[in-house]
Structures are given as structure tokens and as C-alpha cells.
Amino acid sequence: MIFRNWFSLLKPGTGSSSSSQPEFTLRAVLLGLAIGCLICFTNLSLGLQSGWISMMSIQSALIGFLVSRMLSNPLSPQEIIVVQTTAVATGTMPLAAGFVGILPALTLLSEERDGTPPIRLTWLAAVGWSCSVAFFGVFLSPPIRKQVIIEEQLPFPSGTATAHLISVLHKLPPPDTTVRHRTGYRQVEEEEAFAPTVPDTSAITPEDQEDAGERQFAEREGWQDLIWSFSASGALTLCAYFFPVLFAIPTFGNYLAKEWLWYFTPSLSYVGQGIIMGFPTTLSMNLGMFVGWAILSPLSKELGWAPGPVGDMSNGARGWILWISLGIMCADSLISLLPVAFEYIDDALRFRRRGYLNIGEHDDQDKNLHETETEDRLVPGRWVFTGLFLSVAIGTVLVWVVFGNEGIKPWATLLGFILGGMLSIIGVRALGETDLNPVSGLGKVSQLLFAWIQPGNIVANIIAGGVAEAGAQQAGDLMQDLKTGHLCHASPRAQFFGQLIGSSVSIFVTTTAYTFYNRAYVIPGPSFPAPTAYVWLSLARLLRDGQLPENSAKFMVIFSILFGLLSATKTYASRRSLWFAKWIPSGVAFAIGFLNTPSFSIARLIGGIMEHTYRKYFAKDGGDIRLIVIASGFVLGEGVVSIVTLILRIFGVGVASCIGCGHGLCGGCPSTL
Numbered sequence: 001m002i003f004r005n006w007f008s009l010l011k012p013g014t015g016s017s018s019s020s021q022p023e024f025t026l027r028a029v030l031l032g033l034a035i036g037c038l039i040c041f042t043n044l045s046l047g048l049q050s051g052w053i054s055m056m057s058i059q060s061a062l063i064g065f066l067v068s069r070m071l072s073n074p075l076s077p078q079e080i081i082v083v084q085t086t087a088v089a090t091g092t093m094p095l096a097a098g099f100v101g102i103l104p105a106l107t108l109l110s111e112e113r114d115g116t117p118p119i120r121l122t123w124l125a126a127v128g129w130s131c132s133v134a135f136f137g138v139f140l141s142p143p144i145r146k147q148v149i150i151e152e153q154l155p156f157p158s159g160t161a162t163a164h165l166i167s168v169l170h171k172l173p174p175p176d177t178t179v180r181h182r183t184g185y186r187q188v189e190e191e192e193a194f195a196p197t198v199p200d201t202s203a204i205t206p207e208d209q210e211d212a213g214e215r216q217f218a219e220r221e222g223w224q225d226l227i228w229s230f231s232a233s234g235a236l237t238l239c240a241y242f243f244p245v246l247f248a249i250p251t252f253g254n255y256l257a258k259e260w261l262w263y264f265t266p267s268l269s270y271v272g273q274g275i276i277m278g279f280p281t282t283l284s285m286n287l288g289m290f291v292g293w294a295i296l297s298p299l300s301k302e303l304g305w306a307p308g309p310v311g312d313m314s315n316g317a318r319g320w321i322l323w324i325s326l327g328i329m330c331a332d333s334l335i336s337l338l339p340v341a342f343e344y345i346d347d348a349l350r351f352r353r354r355g356y357l358n359i360g361e362h363d364d365q366d367k368n369l370h371e372t373e374t375e376d377r378l379v380p381g382r383w384v385f386t387g388l389f390l391s392v393a394i395g396t397v398l399v400w401v402v403f404g405n406e407g408i409k410p411w412a413t414l415l416g417f418i419l420g421g422m423l424s425i426i427g428v429r430a431l432g433e434t435d436l437n438p439v440s441g442l443g444k445v446s447q448l449l450f451a452w453i454q455p456g457n458i459v460a461n462i463i464a465g466g467v468a469e470a471g472a473q474q475a476g477d478l479m480q481d482l483k484t485g486h487l488c489h490a491s492p493r494a495q496f497f498g499q500l501i502g503s504s505v506s507i508f509v510t511t512t513a514y515t516f517y518n519r520a521y522v523i524p525g526p527s528f529p530a531p532t533a534y535v536w537l538s539l540a541r542l543l544r545d546g547q548l549p550e551n552s553a554k555f556m557v558i559f560s561i562l563f564g565l566l567s568a569t570k571t572y573a574s575r576r577s578l579w580f581a582k583w584i585p586s587g588v589a590f591a592i593g594f595l596n597t598p599s600f601s602i603a604r605l606i607g608g609i610m611e612h613t614y615r616k617y618f619a620k621d622g623g624d625i626r627l628i629v630i631a632s633g634f635v636l637g638e639g640v641v642s643i644v645t646l647i648l649r650i651f652g653v654g655v656a657s658c659i660g661c662g663h664g665l666c667g668g669c670p671s672t673l
Contacts, residue, residue: 024494028079029086029501031067035060036090036502040509042639043091046269047100048517048528050600051535051592053092054276055477057484058162059632060087065169066226077170081490082498084162085481089138089502093510096137096474097130102466103514104523104533105540106459114458114541121402123515128402130507132395133467137474138499139387140421142379144428144475145482145492154432159483165628166488225626229633233268234641240267241645242656244666248599257663260297261311261318265599272634274607275627277589282601282608284585288328288593289601292321296555305550311597313534318597320549322538325594327556328563329535330444332587335567377491392417399463408460412453416464419446420471427472428479443469444539451543461540474503520649526665531595563587607631 022028039060043053064083068075075083094100103126106119121129148154166172240246249264250257257263274282297317300306308315313322392414399413423445446468447461454460478499485495517523524530542548548556566584573581593601614627658669 023078028082032083032086036087039091044094051532060084086498086502089499090506093506098466101532104530105536132398133470135391156483159480163487230637233637237641245660268634269638270603271607272631274604275631279608279612284589285593288590292594325591327560328591331560331564416467420468424475
């Protein structure tokens, strides 16, 4: 039955009882997979470099639209949503399956210190691990969608922005967004049943003119800007491979670069990330970079608290400030989650008082009170139940096969899936309200729990935490796409199939890419430091040993309290749409500035400044689309060319010249290998 419905959707014009537009088509899936594979390589590279990845949902929709304009029969809006959904499911697997944090952390284990040797998975074992966590979040999404999108109507800003973009590009009426007030998005004052609307052409508003300008830009100049930005980023990346000093410029001299890690990486990909992240976030990151690397790092070194080399994660300043970063992230994530958790508990209690939790008392009208889709377009409950059961059962077995009883007991993995389901609800609601999925904080919560369940077992702590985090991460990313589909009236069932296919293909793409990177580079190493791997391992060791570097506990407490207060203030201001909310430093972004060397943060600040300046002074006909196109080209250019440099390195093609690399920080030069 499932497969008959699946293949019937492959025919254009099918899969929708309420629309003649094609939705789940072969061309949409193939285009989504192609875009997703590029994003997957890009995210794996960026994640191993900085611990940060991007969903690229807006970029996927935009590139899908630009490609479809070259076809004799362009893709429909619903097909574009399938493209975007498939691409996001494919491209975010590096983080969901822990390739940028969990797996590198396992390679850092020490038999002398941790009682177990480093764990380096073979390609087949990594495929097994990926399969164990790849589908739980997909099957978890439909029931969460009903709660947070249909019933609570949370805004999901990125998903809403993508829906608006798709509507503009296809000359559709603006999406009917949530009835709840949200600054920056259209608000409807009264809740109305969905009905097709015809735009009133008698009066052209300034907003209509802006939409027309964005659409004309995308059709006329979108390809040009994407090609030149992609080419510029790719060319610079290739040049930096042959002349590594280009990405390790000793801006303040060789001494500060070599001894204190102050150098500059003018990566256009980082600039593009800064544009996407926005000026307030990049400013928070650079404030953290300045406090961590210009104040605390020298302080810990000069006072003898971190006597090793500055970049050493065990006894150097970088390892010392890591703990302060960890405290900030935990405080910020947990405080920002409290209002969401209290609201969820309050809603659950009210539903219980009203009798809504008694499934037998539901009638069809109550069950689909706000649902705008017919049953044939929704994901059947039996599919969800069967999928959840099989994904948990098979996932538990696969984790046991890959890591064995010494790694983690099957019952502990099962608890990890259960915890992941509960944390997913909290994380998705936080994402829906704030556009931030606090998976880093949720991962730490799972580590705390498993330190009590399986004390002293670092491997179990990391793996079980990764299982729980994977569900929360994947469910959150996919929920943004489901919000877009809801606003643009795309079939949730078509999106579900796209998510399943994207996740399945990404298992092999991500595993293969990670295997290639491991063969060509040292991970963690100079080119790919994998900073989040140290966070996972350090917290697991702390929970086992309870020992912190000298005097780091005092600073950890001080900064945790400070950013707990800032997080509470930011959450309060954001919920009341106060203008200064976005300028209160983000604790997570501030902490990332600690984790990465200054070179990663400075280039992103340049991108943030460009974003702020462009929006304030230059955004006209192209609106926001031009900025999105250029940033996408910057990010994708380096990601695609990194595949080329990876192949070159595997086949033994080395750098052309190490001139200028006297500080020893250039990736690829002999002094850094």
C-alpha cells in the first residue's frame, strides 16, 4: 500500500486531491538530491572547520527555481517545495548523524585516560551508525507538525520566509501566516478557512512593487550573481589550496599568529555565512572571540593556569577557555528553553483538564480542527507508528552492532531514542518561536542524564547523547520545511517522501565524503579542527572525573550566570517584540567565538557588516533575494571546490608553494602536517 501510493505520486499532476499542480515528481526529487549533495559536502566541510552548518532551505528553493527556469516546463511551487525538502534532508545529515562532532570526538579517546582506545569507524560501520539515526526524526515530524504548526501555529521564521520567497517567485498571493503576532511577517487579524485568493490589481501597493522587483531580479539577474559569486569563491579556494598562506594571513605578524593563533582566513564562504547569519549574530560571535582570545587566553597563559601551547586542547589556553564556552552554551540554551518548557507543560495540563488527551473521545472535527489538508495528502498514523517502531528497533540493533556491549548497552540506546523524542518537542518549539534549535544545550542535557545512567562510560555518554541530539536536530530542520509546505499548501505526504529519500541518499553521501576527508586530512587537525568534538568529549570527561583546569571553574560560573541573565532578558524582549532584543548578545554565538580561532570569526563579521550595510543603504529592486543569491554562491563555491581539492590531495597533488607560512599554521604545508 505504501509503495503503491509512493509511485503514484511520481506522475506529474498526481498526489493532490485539491490541486492539479504536480508535487512529488521524479524531476523534483532528482534536482533536490543534486542540490542536497552539494549542500552536504559544504556542510560537512564547514562543520568540521567551525562546528556550524546551515539548513540552506531558502537557498535550495532559490536554486531550484533558477534551474527550473531553464526547463521547457518549469517546476510548480509545490515541486519547488519538494526540491527544498529533499535538499535539506540530504544536506543536514553531517550534523544530524554527528559527523562534525560525535565521530571526531570518538577518535580523540585515549586508552590511558579514558580506558578505551580511539574509535575510528570503517565506511561500512559509519553507514550502519548513520542508518541508526537517519529516520527517527523523519517519522517523528508528522505528529509534531500537527501540534506546533496546525494547532499552535508557531511562526517558524525561516520556513515562513521561504514560503514568502516561493510565493514571490511564482507570482502567488502572499502566504497566509499565523494568526499570532510576529514582527517582520504579515499578520492576519482573524482566522479564516483557507480559500484561493485573487490578487487585487486595481491598487498596487509598495509591498507589491517590492515583490515584483524581487521576482524580476531572480528571473533576470539571479543566475549572473550566483555564477560570479560561486566562481569567485571557488577560485579563491583553489588558489588557497596551492598557496595555503592565502587562508592563514598573519595580519598582526608571525609572532601573534604562531604563538597566539591570531591570523585571518579571507574565505568567501565564511563571508557568505556571515551574510546568512546576520550582523547581530556575527557581532556576538566576534565579541566572544575578542573576550576569549584577546583577554582570557593570554590571562590563563601568563598566570600559569594553561601552561601548554596556546592551541593545545588538553593543557593550553584553548582547552582552558573551552570550559567557559561550555558553561555559556549550557546556561544560554537551558534558560532560553525554560519558557518553552513551561508553556508546553501548561498547554498539556490545560488539554488534560479539557479532556483532549483521551484519544477515544476525539471526534473528526476536533482531531482536524485547524487542518487545511485532506486525509489523502497527510501522512497516515499507521505509517508514523510503524516507522517510529522500526527506526527505534533497527537503530538500537545497529548501534549495538557498530559499538558492541562495551560501547553502549542496547537498553541505554533505547533510552536515548526516548529522550530524543522528548527533547525534540522542546527543541522544535524553541525553533518555532525563536528560529534557533538549541541542540547543543539539548545534547548536554542528554549527556548529564547518561552520566548518571551509565557512570564512567565515556563512549556510552557520547553515543547516547548523539542519538538524542540527532532526533531533535532532524525533527527541527524538517519542521521548517513543513511550515513552508503548510503556508504554500503543499502535500505533507509528498514532503514526507522527499525527506525519506533525502535522508536515505545522504547516509551514503555523507559517509563517503567523511571517509575521503579522513584519508586526506587529519581530523581534528589544522585544516579541520572539529571544535564541537572537544565539547562532547570534554563534558563526558568532566561528568566522569569532575576535574576542571585550574581556576576555570570560577570563570565558568561567572560567565554562566552573566549569560543566563542575558538569555533571560533576550527571551523576555524577543517574546514582546522589543526593538533591542536582537542586539542583546547571543550566548551560543558568543561561545562559538571561544571555540574557534579568530580566523573563523573575523571573516564572518565582514559578511555580517555587508548584510547590515546592504539592507540599510542599498536594498532596492532585488530586495533580500540578491543578498541571498550572492551569499549562497559564496558558500556553495567553496563547498564544491573543496571536493576538487579533496581529490587532489588523495591523489598526492600537494601545495605549489609554502611561501609566507613561517608561522606553521597553513593547512597542507609540511610544517603543519
